[in-house]
Amino acid sequence: MRAYLEKLYLGLESRAQATDRQQHALTFELGRTVRSHTVFSKLPHRLVHDTLANLAGAVSDVKIVYATDTDPFARYGIRYDELRNRTDIQLPQAPWLVIRTELREQWRTGHMQSLSVSHCYSCHVVSQTKAIDQHTKDAAISARLNVSNWLFVASAASRDFREREAAPTRLYERAQHPNLRTPLFDDRVIFDERNGPLPYGVLPRQEKDTYRFSITNPDLLGFSFALAYATSDLANQHTGNKVSYDGLSLTLTRKLAARTHLAFYARAYAFDSTDYFFDSPEPVAVAGPYAGKTYRQRYGFDPDYLRRSALDRDVVEGTLRLSHLFSSKASLTAQYQARQIDRANYQVSPGETTTLEQKLKLALMARPSTRWSLRALATYGDIAHPFMALNAACNPNPLQTNPAPSPLAPGSVQYYQIHEARVADLTASPAQYTDLRLAASFQVNPSTLATLTYQWWDGDNHDLDLTNWSKHTQAVTASLTLAPAESWQLYAAAAYGERETETFVCIPLMDG
Amino acid sequence: MTRGQFGSASDRITNRGHDRMLSLGGQWKPSSRVQIAADLAYVRSDESMDRILFNVPAEVLAQLVDSIYDLTEAHTYSDLKLARWEAGLQATARLGRGVHGVMAYRLSKVTDDKPYLADLTGKLTVLQLGLRWTL
Numbered sequence: 001m002r003a004y005l006e007k008l009y010l011g012l013e014s015r016a017q018a019t020d021r022q023q024h025a026l027t028f029e030l031g032r033t034v035r036s037h038t039v040f041s042k043l044p045h046r047l048v049h050d051t052l053a054n055l056a057g058a059v060s061d062v063k064i065v066y067a068t069d070t071d072p073f074a075r076y077g078i079r080y081d082e083l084r085n086r087t088d089i090q091l092p093q094a095p096w097l098v099i100r101t102e103l104r105e106q107w108r109t110g111h112m113q114s115l116s117v118s119h120c121y122s123c124h125v126v127s128q129t130k131a132i133d134q135h136t137k138d139a140a141i142s143a144r145l146n147v148s149n150w151l152f153v154a155s156a157a158s159r160d161f162r163e164r165e166a167a168p169t170r171l172y173e174r175a176q177h178p179n180l181r182t183p184l185f186d187d188r189v190i191f192d193e194r195n196g197p198l199p200y201g202v203l204p205r206q207e208k209d210t211y212r213f214s215i216t217n218p219d220l221l222g223f224s225f226a227l228a229y230a231t232s233d234l235a236n237q238h239t240g241n242k243v244s245y246d247g248l249s250l251t252l253t254r255k256l257a258a259r260t261h262l263a264f265y266a267r268a269y270a271f272d273s274t275d276y277f278f279d280s281p282e283p284v285a286v287a288g289p290y291a292g293k294t295y296r297q298r299y300g301f302d303p304d305y306l307r308r309s310a311l312d313r314d315v316v317e318g319t320l321r322l323s324h325l326f327s328s329k330a331s332l333t334a335q336y337q338a339r340q341i342d343r344a345n346y347q348v349s350p351g352e353t354t355t356l357e358q359k360l361k362l363a364l365m366a367r368p369s370t371r372w373s374l375r376a377l378a379t380y381g382d383i384a385h386p387f388m389a390l391n392a393a394c395n396p397n398p399l400q401t402n403p404a405p406s407p408l409a410p411g412s413v414q415y416y417q418i419h420e421a422r423v424a425d426l427t428a429s430p431a432q433y434t435d436l437r438l439a440a441s442f443q444v445n446p447s448t449l450a451t452l453t454y455q456w457w458d459g460d461n462h463d464l465d466l467t468n469w470s471k472h473t474q475a476v477t478a479s480l481t482l483a484p485a486e487s488w489q490l491y492a493a494a495a496y497g498e499r500e501t502e503t504f505v506c507i508p509l510m511d512g
Numbered sequence: 513m514t515r516g517q518f519g520s521a522s523d524r525i526t527n528r529g530h531d532r533m534l535s536l537g538g539q540w541k542p543s544s545r546v547q548i549a550a551d552l553a554y555v556r557s558d559e560s561m562d563r564i565l566f567n568v569p570a571e572v573l574a575q576l577v578d579s580i581y582d583l584t585e586a587h588t589y590s591d592l593k594l595a596r597w598e599a600g601l602q603a604t605a606r607l608g609r610g611v612h613g614v615m616a617y618r619l620s621k622v623t624d625d626k627p628y629l630a631d632l633t634g635k636l637t638v639l640q641l642g643l644r645w646t647l
Contacts, residue, residue: 048629054589399517403575406513413517424522467524475531490538497531505564506522507583511576512514 047076078110104138169197187285204238226251259325273309312344379435388427395421433459467504521566593625
């Protein structure tokens, strides 16, 4: 429903398909001074229920992996509600200034599946129903100041996230030997049944503040100019850990000649997170040959660690694009993109923390005749030191070839030793790739248009030590649109796509 | 007792997926007051991976008697096959000045030939009747 009054515009739109699938919008304008738009929507999110059937593995010994679903017939889902408002105020006395407020509230309520796993005396996966009651509140205010050719925009935004339901709890099994049921593992498990029910899957309260500032000018010494800065702080209110972001971007474009256009874009940004030191409890063994000693005292293994985020990084990226219009029937665009990611705490190759991505694109558009339209886009990407997990799987050489009477006996290999012996690098990122996209349209007659497109992508990574990773996709589409008469329109379309990923799987050969 | 640690077993596998889609549709305006639209679509997707074959030496298997390294059925968890038929019919009629009547019917039928976490097989029928009034 829309109503145009002398100084008031009122719009109301309402759609209700079910009690949990609705959208209602209210728009009003008071002259041009106040412009407000409010939308409330709700919809269901259906979630899967994993039967855990694939965890029913067992071996002839008592060392088993098994699963328990405490709510096997549950149907999981979340109701999503969102209220969003945007209001602009622009006083007639100051038309060069627009103040905008934005408010958003989001509610997610319902139930989902939650999983927890115990260690020693067996791997027991337990599924429980977890109640969800999440509330996110966003508030933002911005000012747009237009003076001559200059546009200044400054904004401040704040987000608050809370999970109002308590985290699920689990009473973990007593840590003990799987066969003898004796407390031989007290020195290597830091929580069990004796700690009582413990929460898991805890979602802490989070707050995020974001500030942005930008300046644009469509004609600064012949250039279209845009400079923007953004900073944000995300804080975990439970632990006090923080993630900060700072980013600066610059965009310059200009016409070099009547038919040639140049664009340059550059951005530098950084993530910085709080380091977190985990001081592990170190219980002593109460039985066995090393009773009275901690795991560190027995094996020299230090379980404490300083957690430093793999996300922390300094990134610099740039794009240079040159477009040339040969005639009204053909144009060519060449684009070079580079991005350097220098990670503060994560190596992507031995001793190397920096990834350099370079991408070259060529795009050709042509209309060789009034009936034909052709487009071609070719991209080649080269990535030096792409993201990968170093030494993340596989130890090809045996660590213990003779049986030992127990995991506590001298000569029995320990999990941390298997962990340290891994040699295979893993990735799902290409070191180079080629992307080719072609499209052709043919106007068969004034009322019939035929279109054919083809896309081919091929990438691989041979930088890994034990294996290679590769991926290949291709897709073709064809469509025909007809309008045999003014009152008739018909279309037919077909598409085919295929993809193939080659990867590596590895498991340890062990017992113990 | 612990029987030992004999390194690791590995295999190279390939995941493959295919999508096919066919759709037809059209619009007809038999008069200036009535518009009819219809569409029909068929989509079929599948996803599969190679059988995992670990080459574990016989002497290692002889020692790791409590362990199973036969993962030859693991690929069935990623063996997915889904087909969907969708048909729709919509008619709009101008009933008067600024007043339109809208009727829409949509049928969606999904066949999940290889269900895993959830069997997505089902049929959805939606019938909409509406009145649109423009001042």
